[in-house]
Each structure stands twice: as C-alpha cells, then as structure tokens.
Amino acid sequence: MSTGLLSALKKDRWMTCVAIVVLAILGWSIVGPFIVPDPNVVDLSRRLQPPGEGGLFGTDALGRSVAAQLTYGLRTSLVVAGITVVAGLALGVLAGLTAGYRMGWTDWAIMRMVDIQMSLPILLIAAAIMISTDGGIWVLVVILTLTSWMVYARVARTLAMRARSTDFVVATESLGASPRRVLFRHLVPNVLPSMTALASLEFARILLAEAGLSFLGFGVQPPSVSVGTMIAGGREYLVSAWWITTFPGLALALVVLSFNLLGSWAERMTSAASEAGVSLTQGKV
Amino acid sequence: MSIVFLLMQVLGDPVRRMLPIGTSEERVAELRTALGLDVPLWQQFWDFATGAFTGDFGQSLWLGTPAFPAAVSAIPHTLAIVVPACLIGVAAGGVVGLAAGRRQGSRFDRIVMGCNYVLISIAEFWLALVLVYLFAVQFGLVATSGYGLDFRHLALPILVLATHPFAHTAQVMRASVIQESAAAYVTTARARGLSESAIARRHVLPNAALPVAALAFYDLSRLFIAGTVVEVVFAWPGLGRLAVGALERGDIRLVEATVFLAAVIVCIFNLLGDLVAHRLDPRIRATSGR
Numbered sequence: 229m230s231t232g233l234l235s236a237l238k239k240d241r242w243m244t245c246v247a248i249v250v251l252a253i254l255g256w257s258i259v260g261p262f263i264v265p266d267p268n269v270v271d272l273s274r275r276l277q278p279p280g281e282g283g284l285f286g287t288d289a290l291g292r293s294v295a296a297q298l299t300y301g302l303r304t305s306l307v308v309a310g311i312t313v314v315a316g317l318a319l320g321v322l323a324g325l326t327a328g329y330r331m332g333w334t335d336w337a338i339m340r341m342v343d344i345q346m347s348l349p350i351l352l353i354a355a356a357i358m359i360s361t362d363g364g365i366w367v368l369v370v371i372l373t374l375t376s377w378m379v380y381a382r383v384a385r386t387l388a389m390r391a392r393s394t395d396f397v398v399a400t401e402s403l404g405a406s407p408r409r410v411l412f413r414h415l416v417p418n419v420l421p422s423m424t425a426l427a428s429l430e431f432a433r434i435l436l437a438e439a440g441l442s443f444l445g446f447g448v449q450p451p452s453v454s455v456g457t458m459i460a461g462g463r464e465y466l467v468s469a470w471w472i473t474t475f476p477g478l479a480l481a482l483v484v485l486s487f488n489l490l491g492s493w494a495e496r497m498t499s500a501a502s503e504a505g506v507s508l509t510q511g512k513v
Numbered sequence: 514m515s516i517v518f519l520l521m522q523v524l525g526d527p528v529r530r531m532l533p534i535g536t537s538e539e540r541v542a543e544l545r546t547a548l549g550l551d552v553p554l555w556q557q558f559w560d561f562a563t564g565a566f567t568g569d570f571g572q573s574l575w576l577g578t579p580a581f582p583a584a585v586s587a588i589p590h591t592l593a594i595v596v597p598a599c600l601i602g603v604a605a606g607g608v609v610g611l612a613a614g615r616r617q618g619s620r621f622d623r624i625v626m627g628c629n630y631v632l633i634s635i636a637e638f639w640l641a642l643v644l645v646y647l648f649a650v651q652f653g654l655v656a657t658s659g660y661g662l663d664f665r666h667l668a669l670p671i672l673v674l675a676t677h678p679f680a681h682t683a684q685v686m687r688a689s690v691i692q693e694s695a696a697a698y699v700t701t702a703r704a705r706g707l708s709e710s711a712i713a714r715r716h717v718l719p720n721a722a723l724p725v726a727a728l729a730f731y732d733l734s735r736l737f738i739a740g741t742v743v744e745v746v747f748a749w750p751g752l753g754r755l756a757v758g759a760l761e762r763g764d765i766r767l768v769e770a771t772v773f774l775a776a777v778i779v780c781i782f783n784l785l786g787d788l789v790a791h792r793l794d795p796r797i798r799a800t801s802g803r
Binding site: 347348349350351352353355356359432436439440443444445446456459463466467470473474476477480481484485488489492 | 630631633634635636637638639642643645646650734737738739741742745746753756757760761763768771772775776779780783
C-alpha cells in the first residue's frame with residue numbers, strides 16, 4: 229500500500245480499527261502456530277468438550293483443540309489466498325497491460341480469454357481439476373489464480389489504454405525504448421497502486437471461494453486444515469457440538485469482512501481522489 | 514459484440530475443450546479398460562463434442578442411467594430454489610437500496626451499508642448451517658434438509674441464497690439512486706413543484722432500476738453455481754449436488770454432462786443479462802454499435 233493511502237488510513241479512526249483487526253489476525257496466523265499445540269493431536273478422553281473446559285473454543289470429535297486447529301486453518305487459508313492474490317495480480321496486470329498497450333489482435337485474444345473465463349461455471353471446473361489431479365495446495369493456488377486474473381486484466385487494460393497516449397509514454401517511446409521496457413519500467417509501476425483496492429476485495433473473495441471448495445472436499449486436503457474443512461468436519465456434530473462449526477465460520481466472516489471494508493474504503497478513496505484531481509496512490513512514473 | 518461471443522459460449526466451445534483435459538486424464542487411465550475407453554484421446558473428444566450436440570454423454574456409472582437425462586432432470590430442482598431466491602433478494606434489496614439512497618448518510622443508510630458488508634462476507638454454507646441449527650434444530654420450525662416443495666423445505670435454502678443478491682442489489686440500487694438524484698432532470702422536476710415521493714417514484718426509480726435489472730440475471734447465473742454448496746448442505750437434489758456426487762465418485766460421464774449443462778445455463782443467464790441491459794438502456798445500444 230502506498231504512503232498516500234496509509235496516511236489517509238490513519239486519519240480515519242474507524243478504518244484504523246479495521247486495519248488493526250487485520251494486522252492482529254495476520255500476526256496471530258504467523259505467531260500462533262509456534263504457541264498453540266499441534267492441532268492434529270488426538271485425545272479421545274477430551275472429545276466434544278464445550279468451550280471453557282475444552283480450551284478457548286472447545287474440542288472436536290477426536291478431542292482436538294478447535295482453537296489450535298483454527299490457528300493453523302486460518303494460516304492455510306490466508307497463505308493460499310495471499311499467494312493467489314499476488315499471482316493473479318501479476319498475471320492479470322501483465323495480460324491487461326499488454327492488451328491495452330499493444331491493442332489490435334493481442335488485445336482481442338486476451339480479452340476473449342477474459343470473457344470465456346468470466347462465463348464458465350468456475351467452481352465445478354475447479355472441483356473437477358482438483359479431483360482429477362488429486363490436487364495439493366499448489367494446484368488449488370493455480371486454479372484460484374486462474375479464476376482471479378481477469379478482474380485485474382480488465383482494469384489494467386483500461387489504465388494502459390489511457391496511459392499509452394500520455395506524454396511520458398510517448399516521450400519514452402520516442403527515445404527508442406522497447407515495448408518491454410515501456411511495459412515493465414513505466415506502465416507496471418504506474419498502475420500497481422490503483423490495484424490496491426481490487427486486490428483487497430479479491431483477497432476476501434478468494435478466502436470465501438477456497439472455504440467453499442474445501443468445505444465440499446475439493447480444496448485443502450487432510451492432514452492440512454483450513455477453515456472450510458473445519459466447518460465440513462463439524463457438520464455432523466452440529467446438534468451436539470455447535471462450537472466446531474461456529475468459531476471457524478465467525479473467524480472467516482471477520483477476516484473477509486475486514487478485507488471487504490478495507491478494499492471498498494480504498495476504492496472510495498482512490499476514486500474520490502482521482503475525481504478531485506489528486507493522486508493518493510502516487511505511482512512512480 | 515459480447516452477445517456474439519456469448520452465443521459461441523452457448524455452443525460450448527471452451528467447455529468441450531476444457532472438460533476432457535480437466536476431468537479425464539487420470540480417471541480415463543484408471544477406467545480405460547473397464548469402459549472401453551482405450552481409443553485415442555482425439556476420438557473421445559470427438560465423441561464428446563458430437564455427444565454434447567445430441568445430448569448423448571453416455572451412461573452414468575453411479576446412477577446406471579444415461580448421464581444427460583439425469584443431469585437435465587436435476588435442473589428444475591435447482592431452479593426451484595435459485596429463481597425465488599433471486600427474485601426475493603432483488604426485490605427486497607431494491608426496496609431497501611432505494612430507501613437508503615434517498616436518505617444518504619442517515620443512520621438507516623449506514624445500518625443498511627453495514628449489514629450489506631456483513632452479508633457479503635459470510636460464507637453461504639456456514640450461514641446455512643447456522644440457520645439449520647437455529648430454526649430446524651432449536652425451534653423445529655423447518656426441516657433440517659431434504660427435498661419438498663413446501664415451506665418447511667424451501668424456506669431456508671431460499672433465504673440463504675437470497676442474501677447475496679439482496680446485499681448486491683441494495684448496494685447497486687443505493688449508488689444508482691444517489692447518482693440519479695443528482696441529475697439535472699431531478700432538479701427540473703423539483704422546480705416544477707413535484708413532491709419528493711413523486712420524484713423518487715416516477716423519475717429516479719425507473720432510471721436507477723436499469724443497472725439492477727441486468728444485474729439480476731448476472732446474480733442468477735452466479736447463484737446457479739454458488740447454490741452448489743447450499744444444495745449440498747440441505748441435501749437438495751439439484752444440478753450442483755449431482756455434480757459434486759459425480760465428482761466424488763469419479764463418474765466422468767455425469768461430470769461432463771452436469772458441467773456442460775451448468776456452463777450452458779450460466780451463459781444463458783449472462784446472455785439474458787446483456788440483452789436486458791441493451792433492451793432497457795438505449796445508451797448501451799448506441800455505444801456498442803449493436
């Protein structure tokens with residue numbers, strides 16, 4: 229996030245709270261696994277204990293601590309979503325900038341790929357790929373990336389089309405810079421700040437998509453835990469042990485909500501700033 | 514432009530290309546001898562491609578019946594919860610969004626916006642489980658799961674599926690109302706002495722509803738796929754649950770049939786959304802050059 233957005237964030241007290249929640253969750257998912265016990269330790273004498281006697285969030289059907297599992301599960305979900313956002317951003321920005329800068333048939337081909345992907349039943353196809361490859365976390369990341377790059381590509385293309393006729397690009401070209409140089413040295417740094425809001429919203433969306441796939445059994449596979457697999461595991465015990473499904477779901481909702489709020493706040497700030505003619509997210513030209 | 518392309522989609526080109534690669538590689542190796550699939554891949558692809566046109570995907574291993582009719586017969590079940598959910602969500606979201614947009618910045622507006630963010634941030638399958646626990650297990654008002662065209666079976670799936678269209682519509686409607694309210698024609702109407710409610714009803718609403726109408730179809734196509742998790746939670750015999758069952762059992766014929774049909778339906782809804790947008794708003798027609 230650029231310095232302009234950060235200082236605007238400090239002035240908004242409500243958004244500062246949201247940012248602190250995000251930082252706390254990210255911090256816990258890094259530090260937590262070193263503190264909590266191994267989430268896969270089975271202790272049948274402690275099975276299905278409610279919150280309180282069974283630790284902070286109770287224990288599941290095998291006597292495993294829900295709090296410990298949630299710590300590891302959140303970390304898995306956040307890591308998957310984090311890598312996906314970075315990969316999708318890189319792929320989408322490159323594709324979008326190439327399309328918008330080159331125009332012509334390159335543009336046509338890339339944008340038709342975007343259209344195709346936007347109108348496919350992604351969830352089912354993702355599940356089919358996961359099943360047929362017996363996919364691990366990396367397959368999941370690749371699939372989720374392929375569902376995510378189009379959003380950035382569309383925005384990056386619009387920005388590139390606007391930028392290609394600006395003075396600095398024309399000047400660079402007239403100095404004999406190659407298209408690749410223009411793309412990487414000038415256009416990429418120029419559009420990346422505008423992607424902050426989009427990336428945050430996509431992070432929230434991917435967290436939900438990963439949880440849905442894992443819930444159905446097509447996402448993160450055991451022995452790894454993710455929020456989705458925890459909720460799926462607690463489904464059978466909904467009546468007798470509500471805490472197994474409730475806490476992972478609440479935690480997921482809290483994370484997703486925080487990123488949605490941050491994302492749409494950043495969106496409002498950047499669009500308000502561009503309307504006012506100020507650049508909050510100053511790109512290095 | 515986009516219409517032509519979506520039509521190409523409906524003909525199933527990318528799906529046909531994706532599916533044999535996505536679904537069959539390993540399964541085919543396993544089941545090759547069992548199913549007599551030891552023909553070259555291009556021939557399977559050809560069979561699949563021609564089969565897709567004639568609705569012949571072969572036998573489902575799981576069900577023991579032809580895959581395509583089985584998948585087709587699941588569609589009405591999915592529509593039975595997805596369409597009402599979308600209608601209710603869009604209608605309620607439209608009303609709430611209109612009310613919030615007219616009182617921009619008020620407490621009501623802030624509460625609506627807050628609720629919207631919470632609603633879109635909750636995983637649908639988790640919300641479904643929580644509601645089952647509350648209304649089915651604790652209060653016994655509705656059935657926990659299963660199929661039935663009555664209130665006990667329909668209420669919860671529809672309620673859960675309606676949350677996202679509701680939040681989505683309310684958000685777009687609100688933004689749209691705020692934007693339209695600043696337009697010159699509203700000032701003109703006010704200068705002519707029209708009451709605020711008449712302005713909202715006769716002038717702002719028809720214009721603000723434009724993006725919402727097209728959005729309803731896009732939401733419908735999203736729900737059709739997102740409904741899969743909800744169908745699984747409620748053991749609702751729709752297309753999504755059938756696809757999940759087929760995937761779990763490695764029933765490639767049924768997977769192909771269900772995913773193909775899901776793709777076709779998603780494209781139809783998207784296409785309808787485009788058509789509605791073009792039909793209702795002459796400005797889009799003018800810019801896209803038809």
